[in-house]
Amino acid sequence: xxxxxxxxxxxxxxxxxxxxxxxxxxxxxxxxxxxxxxxxxxxxxxxxxxxxxxxxxxxxxxxxxxxxxxxxxxxxxxxxxxxxxxxxxxxxxxxxxxxxxxxxxxxxxxxxxxxxx
Amino acid sequence: xxxxxxxxxxxxxxxxxxxxxxxxxxxxxxxxxxxxxxxxxxxxxxxxxxxxxxxxxxxxxxxxxxxxxxxxxxxxxxxxxxxxxxxxxxxxxxxxxxxxxxxxxxxxxxxx
Numbered sequence: 001x002x003x004x005x006x007x008x009x010x011x012x013x014x015x016x017x018x019x020x021x022x023x024x025x026x027x028x029x030x031x032x033x034x035x036x037x038x039x040x041x042x043x044x045x046x047x048x049x050x051x052x053x054x055x056x057x058x059x060x061x062x063x064x065x066x067x068x069x070x071x072x073x074x075x076x077x078x079x080x081x082x083x084x085x086x087x088x089x090x091x092x093x094x095x096x097x098x099x100x101x102x103x104x105x106x107x108x109x110x111x112x113x114x115x116x117x
Numbered sequence: 118x119x120x121x122x123x124x125x126x127x128x129x130x131x132x133x134x135x136x137x138x139x140x141x142x143x144x145x146x147x148x149x150x151x152x153x154x155x156x157x158x159x160x161x162x163x164x165x166x167x168x169x170x171x172x173x174x175x176x177x178x179x180x181x182x183x184x185x186x187x188x189x190x191x192x193x194x195x196x197x198x199x200x201x202x203x204x205x206x207x208x209x210x211x212x213x214x215x216x217x218x219x220x221x222x223x224x225x226x227x228x229x
Binding site: 035037044045046047050059095101102103104105107108109110 | 119150151153155157162163164165168169174204206208209210217218219220221222223
């Protein structure tokens with residue numbers, strides 16, 4: 001079945017880096033754009049970044065622009081989020097989601113990132 | 118902060134109808150971009166509930182319906198059931214430079 005599985009979350013100190021991964025299965029990964037969406041504790045959903053199916057076009061939320069980088073390896077059916085200069089406000093559950101006509105139709109279970117000293 | 122505004126909370130008795138509004142602007146909903154709705158049950162992952170303003174994915178009960186007019190959209194739940202108690206988010210695309218994909222502020226629906 002269609003599935004997205006995130007990994008790579010953890011506890012990290014402010015200013016450090018972390019890389020999240022999202023393994024896709026059950027669909028043709030290289031035909032879909034992919035998103036990262038996050039949810040801070042007790043808060044709403046916040047879109048983070050998107051990457052087009054071929055990987056050449058990317059876009060970011062202002063809150064992470066210049067610090068986060070989205071990428072993908074279509075040969076490995078895997079999406080990545082490289083997070084640098086992490087701040088306390090980046091603490092959240094990070095979800096990867098599949099794009100279908102500008103909606104997110106499949107979501108992973110999420111991975112938790114805690115930025116704390 | 119989100120550019121799509123929703124009421125923080127709504128409540129209704131079982132069987133009643135509740136409507137959640139999602140107010141945007143001329144750079145998102147008013148520009149004609151589709152509105153999608155997600156349901157997040159307590160402790161779970163968001164799930165696509167309505168797409169393209171009015172369409173339900175397979176498996177979503179017809180108690181849920183969506184509409185759009187001008188710079189706003191709405192999600193209606195008719196015949197409210199206990200299992201509908203959840204957070205609901207609208208989402209659209211925005212043509213401004215501050216970030217293309219936007220979520221609403223979210224609405225907590227409580228079944229009395």
